[in-house]
Structures are given as C-alpha cells and as structure tokens.
Amino acid sequence: MPKILIPTxxxxxxxxxxxxxxxxxxxxxxxxxxxxxxxxxxxHLYTEEGKLRSFVNVYVNDEDIRYLGKDATPVQEGDVISIxxxxxxxxxxxxxxxPVALSKEEVLxxxxxxxxxxxxxxxxxKLKQAKVLLVGTGGLGAPxxxxxxxxxxxxxxxxxxxxxxxxxxQRQVIHGTKDVGRKKLDSAxxxxxxxxxxxxxxxxxxxxxxxxxxEIIRDYDMVVDGTDNFPTRYLVNDACVLLGKPNVYGSIFxxxxxxxxxxYEGGPCxxxxxxxxxxxxxxxxxxxxxxxxxxxxxxxxxxxTEAVKLILGQGEPLVGRLLLYDALAMRFRELKLRRNPECxxxxxxxxxxxxxxxxxxxxxxxxxxxxxxxxxxDIDPTEVKARLDRGDPFVLIDVREPHEHQICHIPAARLIxxxxxxxxxxxxxxxxxxVLHCKSGMRSAKAADFLRQAGFRKxxxxxxxxxxxxxxxxxxxxxx
Amino acid sequence: MIRIEPEPWARMVAHARATxxxxxxxxxxxxxxGEGKTVTAALELENVSPGPQASRYELRPxxxxxxxxxxxxxxxxxxxxxxxxxxxxxxFSETDxxxxxxxxxxxxxxxxxxxxxxxxxxxxxxxxxxxxxxxxSY
Numbered sequence: 028m029p030k031i032l033i034p035t036x037x038x039x040x041x042x043x044x045x046x047x048x049x050x051x052x053x054x055x056x057x058x059x060x061x062x063x064x065x066x067x068x069x070x071h072l073y074t075e076e077g078k079l080r081s082f083v084n085v086y087v088n089d090e091d092i093r094y095l096g097k098d099a100t101p102v103q104e105g106d107v108i109s110i111x112x113x114x115x116x117x118x119x120x121x122x123x124x125x126p127v128a129l130s131k132e133e134v135l136x137x138x139x140x141x142x143x144x145x146x147x148x149x150x151x152x153k154l155k156q157a158k159v160l161l162v163g164t165g166g167l168g169a170p171x172x173x174x175x176x177x178x179x180x181x182x183x184x185x186x187x188x189x190x191x192x193x194x195x196x197q198r199q200v201i202h203g204t205k206d207v208g209r210k211k212l213d214s215a216x217x218x219x220x221x222x223x224x225x226x227x228x229x230x231x232x233x234x235x236x237x238x239x240x241x242e243i244i245r246d247y248d249m250v251v252d253g254t255d256n257f258p259t260r261y262l263v264n265d266a267c268v269l270l271g272k273p274n275v276y277g278s279i280f281x282x283x284x285x286x287x288x289x290x291y292e293g294g295p296c297x298x299x300x301x302x303x304x305x306x307x308x309x310x311x312x313x314x315x316x317x318x319x320x321x322x323x324x325x326x327x328x329x330x331x332t333e334a335v336k337l338i339l340g341q342g343e344p345l346v347g348r349l350l351l352y353d354a355l356a357m358r359f360r361e362l363k364l365r366r367n368p369e370c371x372x373x374x375x376x377x378x379x380x381x382x383x384x385x386x387x388x389x390x391x392x393x394x395x396x397x398x399x400x401x402x403x404x405d406i407d408p409t410e411v412k413a414r415l416d417r418g419d420p421f422v423l424i425d426v427r428e429p430h431e432h433q434i435c436h437i438p439a440a441r442l443i444x445x446x447x448x449x450x451x452x453x454x455x456x457x458x459x460x461x462v463l464h465c466k467s468g469m470r471s472a473k474a475a476d477f478l479r480q481a482g483f484r485k486x487x488x489x490x491x492x493x494x495x496x497x498x499x500x501x502x503x504x505x506x507x
Numbered sequence: 508m509i510r511i512e513p514e515p516w517a518r519m520v521a522h523a524r525a526t527x528x529x530x531x532x533x534x535x536x537x538x539x540x541g542e543g544k545t546v547t548a549a550l551e552l553e554n555v556s557p558g559p560q561a562s563r564y565e566l567r568p569x570x571x572x573x574x575x576x577x578x579x580x581x582x583x584x585x586x587x588x589x590x591x592x593x594x595x596x597x598x599f600s601e602t603d604x605x606x607x608x609x610x611x612x613x614x615x616x617x618x619x620x621x622x623x624x625x626x627x628x629x630x631x632x633x634x635x636x637x638x639x640x641x642x643x644s645y
Contacts, residue, residue, distance in 0.1 A: 034575050035584035036610040039539070045579055070633060071610065082608045082635070084568050091568070111572045112610060116603035117530055118592040119562035241528045242594050242620065245561070269528055271559020381528060 029057050029102040032109045040067035054085055055098035057108055072110070082112045127155055133225055137179055150339045151179060155225075157338045160184040160247040162235060162263055164215040166313065166323030167253035167277050167330065169201035174331045175251075176219035176226045180338070183219065184229040184247055187211045194507070198320035235259055237382035240266040249337060251275040251330050255313060257304040258385035264289060264297035265382055268373045275333050277326040280311075282319050282354040284326035287345050287364065288333050290373065294346040299367040304389040308469060315469065322354055404475060406487040408496040411462055415439055421460040421485075426474040427493075431466065435504045437496060445470045448477055457483045464489035464496070466507075508543045509587065509612050509628050511535070511645040515549035520623045522551050523591035523616045529560040534574040535587035535614065544586050544612060550574055563602070564590045587612035587628070594619055597627040599638045607631035612641055 028048045033041045041047060042065065049064070051057035058079075062069040072083055079085070085092045086109040092100045102108065129137065129151060140146040146154075157180050161168050164187045175183055189211045191202045199211075206214035212230040219228055231243055235254075244250055244266050252263045252274055260278075267274035273291040278284065289296045329350065336342045349362040372379040414421060425432060425440040432442050443451050445465070455461070461478065463471040468491050475488045489496070497504040511519070515535065522531045532554050537546040552574060556565035566588070578585040588611050592598070597617040599607075607613055609631050617624040628643040 032576075034610065035578050036586060038584070074634075080633070082606070086568075086572070089569070089572075109572055111568045111575070112608035113566075113568055113606065114532075114571065114588055114608060114611075115556065115563070115565035115606035116590060116600065116613075117556070117558075117563035118595045118600055119559070119602055238620070241561070245594050270561045271563075 028104060029106040029108055031057060031061050032107060034110055034112075037068060037071055037110075040071065041065045052101060052103075053096075053098065054087060054092050054100045054102055054108060057102055058085070082114070084111050084113050085109070086111065127152060129155070130225075133179070136223070136225070140179070145341050146339060150341070153338050153340075154179045154335070155181040157249075158182040158184070158247045159334055159338075160186065160244055160250045161253060162186045162250060162259065163253035163255065164199075164201060164211045165189070165195065165253060165255065166198045166279060166318065167327040168215070169199040170324045170327035171251055171253060171331050171334075172201050172215050172219050173222060174328060175334065176223045176228075178331075178335055179223065180226060180334075182227045182229065182247075184231055184243070185212055185215055186231040186233065186235050186243065187215070188232050188234055194314075198318065198323050200324070235262060237262060237384065240382060241270060244270055244272060247272065249273040249275060249334060251334050252277065253327065253330075256391075257310075257389045258391060260297060261304065261388060262382065262385045265372050265379060268296050269381070273337055275330045275337070277323075277330045279318055279322050279326050280313065281316055282322065284322055284329075284352045284354075285349055286326055286329040286333070286352075287349045288337070291337070291344060291346045293366060295364045295366040296370060296373040298372050299370045300349065300364055302367075302370070307390045308473065315466070319354055322352075325352060325354070404487050405490040406462055407490055408499045411464075411489055411496075412500045414462075421462055422455070423489075424461060424463050424474070425493075426463055426465050426471050431507075434507050435493060435497075437464070437493065437501075437504075440464065445474050448474055452478070452481055455483070457481070460485035460487075462487050462489055465492045467492040467494050508642045508644070509546065509614070510544070511546040511549075511614070511643070513645075515546050516645040518549045518551070519589050519614070519616060522549075523618045523623060524621060526554070526591060527618050527621045528593045530554055530556075530562065530564040530591050530593060532564040532566055532588065532590040534571070534578070534585055535589055535612070536574075536578040536581065536583040537586045539584060539586065546587065547583065548581070549589070550577065561593060565606075585611070587614055589614040589616065591616045591618050597625055599627070599629040599631075603629075604631055604635055604638055607635055607638065609633045609635075613638070614643065 028050055030046050030048050032046050049057050049060040051060050074080055087100055088107055137151050140151050159180050161171055164185050191206045191209055191211055191214055193207055201218050202214045212232055216228045240262055249272050250267055254260055267290040274289040276289050277286045333345050337344055347364050349364050351360045368375045423440040425442045426445040428444050463474045465471040471488050475486045478486045494506055497506050533549055533551045535546040536548040537544055552566055552570045554560050554564045555567045556563040575585045592615055597615040613629045616626045628641040629638040630641050631638040
C-alpha cells in the first residue's frame with residue numbers, strides 16, 4: 028500500500044500520525060481513502076466541490092503529480108505521497124481589473140484617446156491607475172511632465188530640489204519667466220495641474236540618494252530618468268533593478284541624445300551598457316558643453332512615449348535597443364543592447380544587492396568643494412584684478428572656446444582653447460607666470476595640470492572662472 | 508495567539524535585515540497548545556520568486572517539504588511561515604492572501620530603511636479570501 032506523509036500541521040487531524048498507509052491505485056484514490064478515514068482532513072485538502080484546493084501540491088516520491096498524471100497518477104506498494112502547500116506573497120499588490128471609472132469631464136478630456144482601440148476606455152483607465160516617478164524637472168523633465176500630465180497618468184511623482192533660473196528657460200519649457208527664483212517643483216506642479224487637474228502630483232523635494240531612493244521609488248510603477256549626472260543615473264538604475272521597476276532612460280548633450288528602457292523584464296540595465304562611469308570631468312555636462320534647447324524636447328517625448336506604451340501594454344517597447352538621435356544630421360540610429368550575464372547588478376550572479384555610495388563610485392565629491400578651501404595654485408578673481416592693475420608681469424590665458432569668448436571676455440586675456448593648448452604650448456614661455464581661466468574653473472584646472480606636466484612651474488587657476496569675475500570684479504560682464 | 512521565543516525571533520529579524528531591500532521568507536517550528544502556538548525554532552528558506560524580490564516572495568515546494576520533515580524530525584510542527592515587507596507596513600497584502608494556506612500562521616515583518624520596525628501575524632481562511640489577525644508576542 029502506498030504511504031501518505033502527513034504535513035506536521037495536519038497531524039492533529041490524522042490521529043497525530045506522521046504517515047498513513049492507504050489503499051488505492053491512483054493518487055486521487057489514495058487521498059480519497061485518507062480523507063474518508065480522517066474526515067477532519069477533508070476540508071484542508073478539498074474544496075466543497077470536491078476539488079483539490081489550489082494551494083495543495085501533491086508529490087509521489089518527490090515528483091510533482093502536475094507533471095505526472097495528476098490525480099490519475101498510479102501509485103503502488105512502497106510509493107510515498109507527500110502533500111505540500113504552495114506559498115508565496117509579498118508587499119506588492121497584484122494588478123487586478125481597474126475598479127476606477129472616468130468622470131464625464133474626463134471622458135470629454137480624453138476623447139481622442141478613447142476613440143482609438145489601442146487606448147480606449149481600458150487603456151485610459153490603466154493610465155489613470157498608473158504611478159510614474161519623474162526624476163528631475165529640468166530639460167527632459169519639462170516635456171515629460173507636460174505630456175504625461177496631459178495624457179492622464181493618475182499619479183506623477185516629481186523629484187527635484189533646484190530653483191528656476193534664467194539659463195533654464197531656453198529648454199525647460201514647463202517653467203516660465205515669471206517662475207525664475209521659484210522652486211522647480213512648485214513651478215512644474217502648477218503648470219501640470221493647469222494642464223490637467225485630474226492628475227495627482229507628489230512633490231519629493233530632495234536629492235535622490237542611496238538613503239531615500241528605494242523608499243521613494245517603491246511606490247511607483249516605473250521611473251523616468253531625467254537626470255543630468257552620472258551618480259544619480261547609476262543610483263536610479265540600481266534602485267530600479269533592485270525593485271524590479273522599469274527605468275525609462277534619456278540623455279542629452281549638445282546636438283545628440285539617447286533613449287532606451289532599462290530594467291524591463293529580462294532586458295539590459297544601464298550598467299550592462301556602461302559598466303563603469305567615465306573618469307570625472309571627461310564627459311562635460313550640459314552646463315559646460317551646452318545643449319540645443321529643442322533637443323531635450325525630442326528625447327523627453329521619446330521617453331514619455333515609451334512610458335505610456337509600457338502602461339498601455341501596446342506596441343514594441345524600446346527594450347534592448349538604444350535609440351541614438353543626431354539633430355544636426357536629423358538621423359535616428361539604433362544600437363542593440365543585451366543584458367550582460369556578468370552585470371554586477373542585473374546579471375546572473377549579482378554582487379551589488381543594495382545601494383552603494385554613487386558619488387564615490389563615480390569619483391566625484393558629494394558636494395562641490397567648499398568655497399573656503401582653495402586648491403593649491405588657485406587664485407581669486409579679485410587678486411587677478413589687483414595684479415593686473417599693479418601691472419604685475421604675468422600672462423592671463425582664457426582656455427574657453429572662441430564662441431564663448433564672443434559672449435564675454437576679460438580684455439587682458441589671451442584666448443587659447445583647452446583643446447588647442449597641446450599644439451600651441453610652444454607659443455608660451457615656461458619661465459613666465461600664467462593665470463588660466465575658463466567659464467567656471469573646471470577646464471582651466473585641466474589646462475593648468477597640462478602646463479605643469481609640460482614643465483611650467485608658475486601656473487595658477489582663476490577660481491570660479493569668468494562667472495566669478497562677473498560676480499566679484501566686473502558686473503558688466505554677462506553671465507551665460 | 509502565537510508566541511515566538513527570543514532565539515527564533517532574533518534569527519527572523521536578522522534574516523529580514525540581511526535580505527533588505529528584498530523580501531525574506533522562512534519557516535517557523537514549534538508546538539501547539541490548544542489555540543495557542545509557541546515558536547521555538549526558525550529556518551531561513553530561499554526566496555525563489557522570479558519577479559521583483561523587493562516586493563515578492565515565493566517558496567520552493569521542495570524546500571517547504573524539507574522544512575516540514577526537519578520539523579517532524581525535531582518533534583515539532585511547522586506552524587508558520589514568515590516573510591518581510593521592506594519599506595512598508597506588516598499588513599497581509601492581496602498577494603499574500605492569494606498565495607497563502609490556512610494550515611499556517613503567517614508572520615509579516617516590516618523592515619524600514621534596513622531596520623526592523625514592527626510585525627503582525629495572520630490566519631488566512633480556507634478560500635484565501637480573508638485573513639484574521641492573530642495576536643503575536645515576541
């Protein structure tokens with residue numbers, strides 16, 4: 028006769044036995060015999076309709092009967108039947124049929140969506156139930172915020188702690204001239220609510236960090252990354268992978284942009300594409316290199332399109348494909364991306380299982396160096412001015428680009444762009460004393476390092492660049 | 508009423524903290540005395556959920572079978588399943604309920620920012636349509 032092992036919690040209903048030998052030629056008959064003998068067991072294993080309860084798995088000699096003959100799996104003398112429940116769960120709420128409905132006003136508002144079968148009432152309700160986190164309300168965040176609000180995303184979280192300034196307005200179209208000096212969060216939320224009062228907007232006035240990212244992102248279905256720096260990009264990526272949330276990525280520089288969807292159901296993540304951040308300072312930011320104001324509009328709307336497609340479950344998501352856009356050539360190209368099985372965060376054997384220190388990982392300080400701690404060889408603009416006025420013998424060199432020189436310059440400065448320095452270094456006498464400047468002090472620091480390595484002894488970097496010159500010495504010099 | 512002794516309780520909390528930001532899961536062994544239960548040992552089990560483990564857990568049936576046999580070998584009953592909810596409260600979610608089983612007490616540990624916050628225990632019904640809160644002490 029086959030033997031049925033009784034799970035420990037059920038032994039109280041089977042005369043405290045750990046195993047019962049029963050008759051029967053199949054699993055179904057054996058279990059039937061068991062529950063006939065011990066009536067109290069029946070409701071633990073069978074529904075009132077006489078079906079095995081959905082959580083009950085039955086094994087014959089450690090083989091799941093679902094892969095054998097189910098109830099009809101034959102059993103004989105010496106076979107061991109085990110009963111084990113299937114258990115799972117988790118904090119996540121499973122998506123069920125949307126219980127919400129659209130109001131009359133919403134039906135009118137979304138009518139151009141509703142008449143398309145690909146969206147329809149079902150899709151619009153999905154949008155209404157969706158929760159999307161926008162990291163950054165700058166260049167990419169601006170078009171994203173406008174269109175995602177207009178499309179009727181139910182809940183949009185915004186992460187930003189910046190204030191609107193004049194240099195933002197050339198591209199960050201969610202903010203207006205009247206908003207300069209306001210918090211970007213307030214400015215963006217007002218504009219989005221004006222477009223669509225039915226959207227819930229959650230303001231997260233923080234810098235996203237390893238301490239708060241999981242907590243913030245957990246409440247959303249997906250993240251749309253509108254950040255402009257590497258530490259935050261890696262942070263968003265890792266947090267999305269760890270939480271299993273898609274990361275709709277975009278980046279922009281000058282005339283070129285990229286977009287893709289990371290961390291989506293077996294697809295690659297940002298680390299699969301870029302395992303290591305570039306050395307600090309190698310890739311200039313938009314503040315350093317500039318950006319065509321329209322460019323983030325194009326890239327941000329590609330991200331918005333992908334976010335909406337993911338929510339609707341329509342079309343082919345931009346997963347495993349990196350879309351490259353060149354505004355000057357007006358061309359789109361695609362690169363194939365694959366998940367890297369060796370990826371430290373989304374690979375088969377991940378080594379990163381919690382968030383790390385991303386500023387350290389990217390080799391950049393968490394905060395800009397304190398004003399009061401000048402670097403070796405730094406010189407303040409006021410001191411440069413005093414020395415110029417005294418007629419001290421030194422050479423002032425502007426290492427910016429010619430088009431920047433056209434915007435503003437210091438009359439005494441000689442223009443040698445950083446990129447030209449190596450081949451023009453012979454124009455300079457290494458015995459002279461040099462002061463270098465650029466826009467804010469980054470490029471001139473690199474130029475100073477270069478000259479020192481080339482054997483120049485007296486090289487100093489004007490701290491804060493021409494922007495600091497405008498602040499401290501000559502306010503008539505325009506800032507850009 | 509379910510009472511968890513200090514040694515298994517410390518083990519469960521340590522497991523939940525170590526697994527953060529993912530969910531942990533495991534088995535609780537102990538004895539019944541009428542309606543009351545006492546947990547005297549805990550056993551960590553692997554979370555094999557193919558979905559995001561930060562908000563999902565799943566037990567391998569073979570592991571549960573092994574755990575039950577181990578309980579039996581130690582003269583104990585497998586009386587409950589525990590799992591953690593990282594960065595949210597110790598409620599019994601729809602997902603928890605749908606994949607539960609009335610044979611066990613389900614203890615949920617809330618872990619916030621990597622630290623244990625609070626816990627609750629639940630007793631699901633046969634149809635997995637509702638769960639009663641069970642008094643928990645530890």
